[in-house]
Amino acid sequence: MYRYDSHDQTLVNERVDQFRDQMERYLAGRISEAEFLPLRVQNGLYIQRYAPMLRIAIPYGMLASHQLRKLGEIAARYDRGYGHFTTRTNLQLNWPKLEDVPDMLAELASVQMHAIQTSGNDIRNTTTDQFSGVAKDEEVDPRPWCELIRQWSTFHPEFAYLPRKFKIAVSGAAADRAAIQVHDVGLRLWRDHDGEVRVRVLAGGGLGRTPMIGEVVREDLPWQHLLTYLEALVRVYNQFGRRDNKFKARIKILVKALGVDEFRRRVEEEWAHLKDGPQTLTAGAVEAVADHFVEPPRRDVPAEAIEAYESLRNDNRAFARFVTNNVTDHKVAGYKAVTLSLKRRGHSPGDVTSEQMAAIADLADDFGYGELRVTHEQNLVLTDVPVDRIEELWQRLEALGIANPTVGTLADLICCPGGDYCALANAKSIPVAQSIQERFEDLDFLYDLGPLELNISGCMNACGHHHVGHIGILGVDKKGEEWYQISLGGAQGDETSLGKILGPSFSREKVPDVIDTLLQVYVGQRSDGETFLDTYRRIGLKPFKERVYA
Structure with a gap:
């Protein structure tokens, strides 16, 4: 997964220091509520019904085990000992004290995490397929492209105050598991006959008060132009999106009002000023990011172990139920992706306690090379589990109460x-x-x-x-x-x-x-x-x- 370089870490550390100063001035009465609002929302801090809420970014749903442990520690120390995973793969803490938030952000920065742009009228956390990198039907691994979008969109000075929030989803598989058609922008990555990555660009999707399905703006965009085309598209929205009525301010309203043909024409006209400019991607730039998403050191799983796994499925009904619903095929023979259900009777869907976060982090180290994924459906995934260890994993999940064999059913709401x-x-x-x-x-x-x-x-x-x-x-x-x-x-x-x-x-x-x-x-x-x-x-x-x- 992506690791911060010195520039990333410096930016995040400086943002923590900035917000600490802003919070101190607000609590001292030197900043009004109206002045503080845009400062706090760009750092993921909401004021909810009963208490503040901090929304923590989990870019494209990828978590390292040590990051999950830190989230559990923060929830235990500063909140009420649990967190809530959302449909945008973020984590929300619902009971922090205002004066503690700068310390919480500093703790997050220590493990290369932040809450930047998880709220406000800016480009939010980019999401993708929870099985990216391991899915059998994947054509293009979307994670490097999501990271490029994250780097481009974070702190973008022109897009800090858009007409409304802006959400991007990316899919690189034959089947769309990222819901790209109901996002402000949806990107479908594919390869042409020469093996070159191409991008299908959709815009104007979204749910909320006026649900709409996105329309195709560009069918066949060469990968080199991904960021310049996105820049042109968001510029058009920033210029022409409505600001007089927040219920009509999303890009879907603009696309509908103009018509997709006119919207496309304006994007292409704006893109003419940006195409082949400084933000055009090079093979070196893409490779530098892709190098962070390396294949783990998987061992070979012998054929007899695969046969034993299949025999166990036939002989053990409870295990078979878990495998049928919670285990997903993998691109590498002998491996599976395993979904950990966060849907338990008597609990809020997507909630997980500090103790469970620590235990799941241990499972990620033991069974998943230290990485996890957060899903759109508010569950967690271990993406690289050898089949000869799935029974052991299942037993440990049972002990933690997160082995519910109900993923994809009515109970997985x-x-x-x-x-x-x-x-x-x-x-x-x-x-x-x-x-x-x-x-x-x-x-x-x-x-x-x-x-x-x-x-x-x-x-x-x-x-x-x-x-x-x-x-x-x-x-x-x-x-x-x-x-x-x-x-x-x-x-x-x-x-x-x-x-x-x-x-x-x-x-x-x-x-x-x-x-x-x-x-x-x-x-x-x-x-x-x-x-x-x-x-x-x-x-x-x-x-x-x-x-x-x-």
């Missing part, structure tokens, strides 16, 4: 913190998630349902990505009371779609019953081999709606 923490939320999300997990915990039932994505957001900001859940749940305010709107048919990936609202909203206590009814319709209507999404797309919304509101 996505959930934002909602009204339990967020001042923007209309309703609580966590109790709804917990009630659904309690209602549908039978593994045989979950497996019979097949792949099913349920996403919950506490408000229209859609941090839980409810629009692209097969089943989406949105918290709404109804005359001061918390109610929940259900949508169906959303999906991310190669066949991205936005869910359609089922009908009038429901009280919290009725949500599990509504989900149960929806599942009954699916089970009753599905054909052989159909998933929930397949059945919905075949029969449409009407049968579900008629049954729920009967």
Whole structure:
């Protein structure tokens, strides 16, 4: 993974010193609340419903074991002993004291981490496929390109105050696991017949109050021009994006208002001034970054060990369930990627304690060459586990309570913190998630349902990505009371779609019953081999709606 050089470390250290001075002046009353706000948000510091919240950047979801240990130490020392992994692969601490935040940032800097640009109207943390570098269907490893984007976008003076926040996702595999179609900019890396990297550029995607699917702006961009083209695209947004209404300030509104053809024309016109300029990438520059993402020293796994692993799957039902749902194929024979579920009954999805962080860091050292990935689905991944050690890993995960064999099922739901923490939320999300997990915990039932994505957001900001859940749940305010709107048919990936609202909203206590009814319709209507999404797309919304509101 990428390691800071002296310039990176100096920049991060200086930012910590700057913010320490800003915090001291604010607490002393020499900086007003209005003056302090843009300073704190560019350092990841929010003021939530009950307390401050610090959002820590995990660039493109990659974590070293010593960094995870440090996050656990910070959570134990300065917070309440746990953290929350988000859908943008960041970590949020929900209870820090304002006066402690500079010390927390200094601790992060000591392990090459920061909270810069995790909030504010700037270019946020770039995300990618959690299996990048090891996926069997990968054409281009997106991690070096994500790092180039990170270096280009961090502290970019022209883009420090954009009309609104700006999010980029990158995919380099045959299957999109980065949700590039619902980002401000989505990048699809591929190779032409000569093996050269090319980039498909999408813009104008996003969820929130006005969900939209991104449109293709450039179909075939040579890799050398990635940064100059992004520069041109963000310049157009910065110049023409609306600043008079924050609900209409995202790039998706600009692309829709102009039309993709006119938006493309303006980007190309701006790019003409930048193309082949100083930011044009060279092979040397790309190789220098790519050299940080080296293959680990994997040992050869003998054929008999692979056979023993397959035999164990056949003989041990519990182990087989874990492998089927939590273990993913690897580009190297004898290795797998293993997903650690952070979805436990009675806990908020994505939460992990300080003790668990330390234990998982040990697992990364023992089973994963000291590296982990954070997923869009709020789980963690060990990407390089030899098959002759997966049983041992499974047993240790069981002891930690994070071996739930439910990845990709209804129980693997996505959930934002909602009204339990967020001042923007209309309703609580966590109790709804917990009630659904309690209602549908039978593994045989979950497996019979097949792949099913349920996403919950506490408000229209859609941090839980409810629009692209097969089943989406949105918290709404109804005359001061918390109610929940259900949508169906959303999906991310190669066949991205936005869910359609089922009908009038429901009280919290009725949500599990509504989900149960929806599942009954699916089970009753599905054909052989159909998933929930397949059945919905075949029969449409009407049968579900008629049954729920009967």
